[in-house]
Amino acid sequence: MTISKEPEKGLYEFFESNPKEADKEFFGRETNADRRGFLKGAGLATMGAMVGSTIPFHQNMPAGFIPAAFASEDVLVGKDGLTLLNDRPVNAETPAHLLNDLITPTSRHFIRNNGIPPENVNPETWELTIDGLVKTPLKLSIADLKKNFKTHTLALAIECGGNGRSSFDPPAKGNQWTLGAVACSEWTGVKLKDVLEKAGVKSNAIYTAHEGADAHLSGKPGKLPISRGMPIEKAMTDNILIAWAQNGAPIHPNNGAPLRLVVPGWPGSLSHKWLNRIYLRDVEHDGPKMTGTAYRVPKYPVAPGTKVDKKDFEIIERMPVKSLITSHKTGSKIGKEIEVKGHAWSGDRKIKTVEISIDFGTTWQKVKLNDPINDGAWQNWSGKVKFPQAGYYEVWARATDDAGDQQPFALAWNPKGYLNNTLHRVALTVA
Ligand SMILES: Nc1nc2c(c(=O)[nH]1)N[C@H]1C(S)=C(S)[C@@H](COP(=O)(O)O)O[C@H]1N2
Ligand SMILES: [Mo]
Numbered sequence: 188m189t190i191s192k193e194p195e196k197g198l199y200e201f202f203e204s205n206p207k208e209a210d211k212e213f214f215g216r217e218t219n220a221d222r223r224g225f226l227k228g229a230g231l232a233t234m235g236a237m238v239g240s241t242i243p244f245h246q247n248m249p250a251g252f253i254p255a256a257f258a259s260e261d262v263l264v265g266k267d268g269l270t271l272l273n274d275r276p277v278n279a280e281t282p283a284h285l286l287n288d289l290i291t292p293t294s295r296h297f298i299r300n301n302g303i304p305p306e307n308v309n310p311e312t313w314e315l316t317i318d319g320l321v322k323t324p325l326k327l328s329i330a331d332l333k334k335n336f337k338t339h340t341l342a343l344a345i346e347c348g349g350n351g352r353s354s355f356d357p358p359a360k361g362n363q364w365t366l367g368a369v370a371c372s373e374w375t376g377v378k379l380k381d382v383l384e385k386a387g388v389k390s391n392a393i394y395t396a397h398e399g400a401d402a403h404l405s406g407k408p409g410k411l412p413i414s415r416g417m418p419i420e421k422a423m424t425d426n427i428l429i430a431w432a433q434n435g436a437p438i439h440p441n442n443g444a445p446l447r448l449v450v451p452g453w454p455g456s457l458s459h460k461w462l463n464r465i466y467l468r469d470v471e472h473d474g475p476k477m478t479g480t481a482y483r484v485p486k487y488p489v490a491p492g493t494k495v496d497k498k499d500f501e502i503i504e505r506m507p508v509k510s511l512i513t514s515h516k517t518g519s520k521i522g523k524e525i526e527v528k529g530h531a532w533s534g535d536r537k538i539k540t541v542e543i544s545i546d547f548g549t550t551w552q553k554v555k556l557n558d559p560i561n562d563g564a565w566q567n568w569s570g571k572v573k574f575p576q577a578g579y580y581e582v583w584a585r586a587t588d589d590a591g592d593q594q595p596f597a598l599a600w601n602p603k604g605y606l607n608n609t610l611h612r613v614a615l616t617v618a
Contacts, residue, residue, distance in 0.1 A: 193511050263600035265439055267294040268372060272362045276300035276404065278442060279365035281488045284448065284516035287528060289567050290342055291370040293434050298441045299347050299368060302401040302412025305461055310445035319396065319466030322387030329431050329446060341426055342564035344371040344532050348482050351607025357492045359604025365581045366611065374449045378432030380423045383421035392467035395422045396474055397448060397459035414474025416457050426451055426563035429462065451563030454482050454503050484601045491600040505534030507608040508594055510541055510586035517613045524586035525571050532565040533588035541568040544583045548596065551585065582613045
């Protein structure tokens, strides 16, 4: 659904920033009170027509309220239980208790779009260009990738750099991700390093640059919504894929079909979707969302709310140590004995231990932790818990990686709301 006056904004953003104007634009009439209950006549009729019925309790709808019927259905086709945070661009996360699978089904892989995905893509004619500082520039179809390189299937975790942003206080602008902008699907494709080796990396190449076929929200032809890159040393590591399949089937349209990059361990923004070009550069890449404060944090810890000079920000590289409890939905009623399960990961590293606590962090119990299926996958853990008596509990999980980094209880605030890896708490009531 497009809003004519502010084409760069989605419904959610528009209603949040200017509810009256959005009401006027959307329903043809301005609300002159701060409750939409005062909306009468044409406006209410339009809204009714759009949801396909009269709205008996329309007096109770607050100004700026967006009926769920408007946005969610058409954009989340093929997804199951995701929470829509924004519809333009589409951003949707998965509630933690729906991430319990060892490998995330495609239907539960979150969506983070910065622009508008290409429509009706044709995998037969799709072309990937490898150029810039290479000895032999390549143009490769998906069939060429399959024919000329070894195919690999790897479970690879992708986490958005802004996952957990909703806990920032003062708040940080951007998608208010809670916990679910993370997933670990099984991806099939070729290794980026194999393709770069074939093209021949020139000695002065220090950085990659990624481009895809999604359109900028402004609709300006040729304007990229995002183009990020990574140091060449990272690009040549062993578990980065150029993938054409997700969980044994074609990639979901919103997860980058027909071809995407999957870069585990570093911010999800490096895992370029609808991938059609990678070029090598002799400078740090400066495409959209590489510069300024995008995907950057201050070089030193700052107090919440601090204004930080742009020159004091640095690019986020590996994602921090983190874990998730996925076996129980927060707020559930349970019996006295349960098995708690979840995942843990730490960019480019392995998890050494996961512990859980049921007494607000006073004592901790180590749980069983599996090795990752392969490098770049999250690790699965499980542990039995016995509650001493009926009542309210919180299960907390805390991961420690092999370099000794441990999840903190308190959030390390930064201006753009990145890298929240505080421990996950799930509220449970024993009946
Ligand atoms: N072409 C393109 N690639 C992209 C993006 C995008 O907007 N356009 N978003 C990035 C970001 S910020 C993240 S976190 C991941 C999310 O991948 P997913 O939507 O498949 O979960 O895709 C990355 N790749
Ligand atoms: Mo992201």
